[in-house]
Amino acid sequence: MPDKNKTIIAVNNLRKEFSGVAAVDGVSFNVYEGEICGLLGPNGAGKTTTIQMILDLITPTSGEIQVFGLPMKRHREEILGKMNFSSPYVSLPGNLKVSENLKTFARLYGVKDVNGKIAELVDFFEIRELLPKMTSSLSTGQLTRLNLTKALLNDPKLLLLDEPTSSLDPDIADRTRKMLLKIRAERGVTMLYTSHNMAEVEEICDRVIFINHGEVKDEGTAEALIKKYGKEDLNDVFLHIARQNN
Amino acid sequence: MKFQRINALLIRHLYLMKRSFPRIMDIFFWPVMELLLWGFLSVYIQKLKIANLNIVTVLLGAIILWSLLQSAQQSISVAFLEEVWEKNLLNIFVTPLRIIEFLFSTLFLGIIKIVLVSAVLGILAALFYAFNIFQFGFSLIPFIIVLLIFGWAIGLFTMAVILRFGTSAQVLAFGFIFLIQPFSAVFYPVSALPAGVRHVSYLLPSTYVFEGMRAVMAGGLFPYHELVLASAVAGVYLVLVLFFFYKMFGWVKQRGLLMKLD
Ligand SMILES: Nc1ncnc2c1ncn2[C@@H]1O[C@H](COP(=O)(O)OP(=O)(O)OP(=O)(O)O)[C@@H](O)[C@H]1O
Ligand SMILES: [Mg+2]
Numbered sequence: 001m002p003d004k005n006k007t008i009i010a011v012n013n014l015r016k017e018f019s020g021v022a023a024v025d026g027v028s029f030n031v032y033e034g035e036i037c038g039l040l041g042p043n044g045a046g047k048t049t050t051i052q053m054i055l056d057l058i059t060p061t062s063g064e065i066q067v068f069g070l071p072m073k074r075h076r077e078e079i080l081g082k083m084n085f086s087s088p089y090v091s092l093p094g095n096l097k098v099s100e101n102l103k104t105f106a107r108l109y110g111v112k113d114v115n116g117k118i119a120e121l122v123d124f125f126e127i128r129e130l131l132p133k134m135t136s137s138l139s140t141g142q143l144t145r146l147n148l149t150k151a152l153l154n155d156p157k158l159l160l161l162d163e164p165t166s167s168l169d170p171d172i173a174d175r176t177r178k179m180l181l182k183i184r185a186e187r188g189v190t191m192l193y194t195s196h197n198m199a200e201v202e203e204i205c206d207r208v209i210f211i212n213h214g215e216v217k218d219e220g221t222a223e224a225l226i227k228k229y230g231k232e233d234l235n236d237v238f239l240h241i242a243r244q245n246n
Numbered sequence: 247m248k249f250q251r252i253n254a255l256l257i258r259h260l261y262l263m264k265r266s267f268p269r270i271m272d273i274f275f276w277p278v279m280e281l282l283l284w285g286f287l288s289v290y291i292q293k294l295k296i297a298n299l300n301i302v303t304v305l306l307g308a309i310i311l312w313s314l315l316q317s318a319q320q321s322i323s324v325a326f327l328e329e330v331w332e333k334n335l336l337n338i339f340v341t342p343l344r345i346i347e348f349l350f351s352t353l354f355l356g357i358i359k360i361v362l363v364s365a366v367l368g369i370l371a372a373l374f375y376a377f378n379i380f381q382f383g384f385s386l387i388p389f390i391i392v393l394l395i396f397g398w399a400i401g402l403f404t405m406a407v408i409l410r411f412g413t414s415a416q417v418l419a420f421g422f423i424f425l426i427q428p429f430s431a432v433f434y435p436v437s438a439l440p441a442g443v444r445h446v447s448y449l450l451p452s453t454y455v456f457e458g459m460r461a462v463m464a465g466g467l468f469p470y471h472e473l474v475l476a477s478a479v480a481g482v483y484l485v486l487v488l489f490f491f492y493k494m495f496g497w498v499k500q501r502g503l504l505m506k507l508d
Contacts, residue, residue, distance in 0.1 A: 018502060049502065055340050058502040077342040085340045089503065092330035093258075100261045107254030108341040150337075 002207035006033035008067070008158055008190045011056060014063035015047050016214075023049045025214035031158075036191045037059065040198075042242045047194045047246040051160050054192070055085055065190070067158065086151040087162035090129060090145055094136030098146060100126070101135055102153065109154035121149045125179065132227050141172040148179065151186075158181075159191045165200060173197075177204050198235040208234070217241050247348070250317060251343050255351035259325055260358075273321075277313035277363050284309050284433075285375050300463075305402060306377045307459055309433050310367045311386070314451065315393040316423050317363045318356035322401030324421035325352045336505045347496060349488075353398050360394060385462045389455045392476045396451045399483040400426075406487070406494040413508055431456050451480035 009031040016024040024046040031037045035063055039047050052058040054065055056072050065072050067079045092101040099118070106114040122128040125145045130138065138146060144164065151159055164180070165173040183189050195201050201208060202222045209219040218225060218241060222234045231237050263269050287376065288305040329335050338348065364379070371377040379386070403470055404419045430452035447453045458472030498504050 016502075052502065052505070057336060057339060057499065057504050059496070059499045077344065082339060085336075090333065090336050092337060093328075093330065093334050098256070100258070100385055104254050104258040104261075105337070105341065107257070108251050108343055109340070110248065110250055110342070115439040 001185075006068065007031070008033050010064075011050070011054070012064045012065040012066075014050065014053060014065065015061045017061045021234075022214050024060075025103070026054070027075070027211060027214065027216055029209050031190060031192050031217065033190055034181070034184070034188050036193055036204055038201045038208035038210065039194045039210050040201065040238065041193055041211040041217075045211045046163055047166065047211065051085075051162055051194065054160060055083075055215070065227040081154060081225060082156060083158040083160065084154060084156040085160045085162075086147045086152040086164055088140070088147065088164065088167055089162065090147075090152060091143060092135050092146065094134065096135055097131070097244065098133050098138070099131040100222055101146070105150050106153045111153055112219060113170060116222065117153060118149075121152055124152075125149050140167055141169070144168060144172070144176060145179075147216075148176070152183065156189060159189050159194045161191055163196070165195060172201070173175050181205060181246065187223055198233065199237050200235045210238075210243060212244070217244070247344065247347055248342075250414065251341070251347050252351045252354065252471050255325075255338075255343075255348065256354050256358075259328065259351075259355055260329070271364060273317060273359060274366050277293070277309075277317060277367055280309050280313060281306070281367055281370055282374070285371070289375065301376065302375055304460060305433060306371050306375060307379070308372065308456060308464055309388065309497065310364065310379065310432075311393060311459055312427070313363055313367060313456065314360050314390060315397050317359045317392050319360040319400045319423055320420060322352040322356045322405045325355050326401070326405040327408065327413070327416055327419055329508050330416075331410065333505070333508075335507060340503065344476055345492065347416055349402065349491070351497035352401060353394075356394055356397055356401070360390065364390075382462050385468055386459060388473055389458050389462075392451055392455055392473070392480050395477075395484055396480045398454075398482065399425065399487045402487045402491050403485075406491040409491075409494040409498050409507070426450055426460075435460065440475075449479070451476045454479065 001005050007030045011030070012028050014024055015022060015025045015045050027046070027050060039050065041047055049058060054067065056076055068082060068087055070079055096104070101217065102118045103114055106117055111117045122131060125148060127145050127149060129144065130142055130146065135146070149166070152198060165176050177200060184191065193205060205222065207219065207221050207226065210217040222226070225237050226233060229240050231240065262465060280376045283381060284305055285302075288302045291404065292301050329338060368379045388475060404422055407415045407418055430450050431439065431447055432452070436447050436453060436457060439447060454472040455475035458469040461469035498507070
């Protein structure tokens with residue numbers, strides 16, 4: 001369960017401008033060890049940009065990011081070795097077999113026992129039979145599980161998940177959520193999670209951060225926010241916050 | 247720098263090569279075609295007895311060395327394009343992989359291509375033209391290493407341009423090398439070029455390589471002068487191009503385009 005004493009991600013006054021227009025406009029938040037933290041907000045709010053800055057894929061205009069208590073700028077290799085990323089919008093090369101993709105990334109992460117690790121994870125995600133298949137031949141649900149398998153290869157302490165359940169049918173989406181909860185329970189992995197499905201967020205996130213127009217609008221547990229805004233559920237809270245200054 | 251990570255990318259490309267017949271054909275097809283076309287032509291010219299020098303030797307050497315440069319450069323560029331086509335750059339760069347490791351993995355891929363192509367061309371040249379590339383001992387090897395470095399520099403240059411302009415610039419990965427071929431004095435000495443054009447030639451390390459190759463084939467002293475110039479010029483280009491690549495990579499990260507490159 002979340003431990004508020006251990007900060008895994010500390011984002012401080014983070015800003016990103018694209019050609020003079022702010023996509024992320026002075027965002028600050030923390031993510032604590034063992035929690036599943038939802039990063040919520042309407043389309044274009046700045047969620048993906050924030051996540052990619054935490055991954056050092058986008059250079060911030062200003063502000064600081066610390067992961068595991070270390071500044072990304074000087075500790076990139078160490079930090080990236082202990083975290084991972086998954087999103088259905090970023091797929092693995094389709095012209096490699098599933099097994100080849102997994103081996104490649106296991107090696108890139110410096111996994112000691114490549115075959116052992118892959119065997120363990122394909123059993124966990126029940127995709128052993130996919131190993132000899134071409135990655136391009138997989139269905140969306142299978143690809144999601146493959147992406148998550150890749151994301152656990154290095155036994156990450158932190159997972160960044162950008163809309164991991166989008167475009168999944170309700171059954172597979174539900175199973176994916178159960179898997180994420182199981183990963184957290186068994187491995188104590190901290191997760192920063194974006195999703196547009198508020199029911200899902202209520203189900204699996206310990207805490208949520210709302211951003212809109214590149215700014216943090218509110219944060220707290222789903223329960224507390226529902227109470228604070230006097231709404232029925234998180235979906236209504238979302239609508240309220242999203243429509244505040246439009 | 248971690249060799250394991252470089253190796254990971256290397257094997258990733260060998261997976262593709264192992265499985266895809268067209269890809270293997272692609273490595274050998276053009277070099278073999280050129281060898282046949284130019285080889286037989288030079289045998290014919292030789293028979294005309296226009297010149298005393300051994301045209302077959304000089305032209306075959308030129309074809310083989312040029313093919314090495316070309317296939318090394320293209321495989322280096324394509325290794326990068328492969329990641330762009332498959333939208334894999336993001337996956338790769340959220341691992342601890344460093345840019346320089348990525349670049350070295352492309353260099354090693356270039357070395358593998360050079361070894362494969364020289365083996366095949368060497369055998370064919372021996373079969374068809376009784377041409378033994380090893381008759382020059384190890385004298386040609388330093389020049390081949392310079393070609394590899396130059397091919398790497400051109401490959402890095404095309405990668406940097408693709409980072410900046412996207413895959414609409416990918417034609418450079420295949421075409422850029424032909425832009426420098428006429429000026430590199432591959433099949434003829436620099437002295438055959440018009441005086442003005444020679445200035446361009448002397449800016450290219452490949453020029454010194456092919457001049458050096460002809461000197462080696464003519465026998466006599468080892469052309470140290472050409473080797474030093476070739477290495478120096480190639481080294482300068484490599485440094486400039488590395489700088490350019492890092493700049494463009496930084497530019498892409500500024501613009502948030504690493505995931506959107508196409
Ligand atoms: N590379 C880029 N160049 C220019 N503008 C960008 C770039 N990436 C994102 N933006 C802009 O920044 C803003 C935030 O985009 P971002 O992708 O972070 O939103 P998001 O919260 O992830 O939205 P969604 O829910 O639709 O995924 C948007 O206005 C978007 O158009
Ligand atoms: Mg997004």
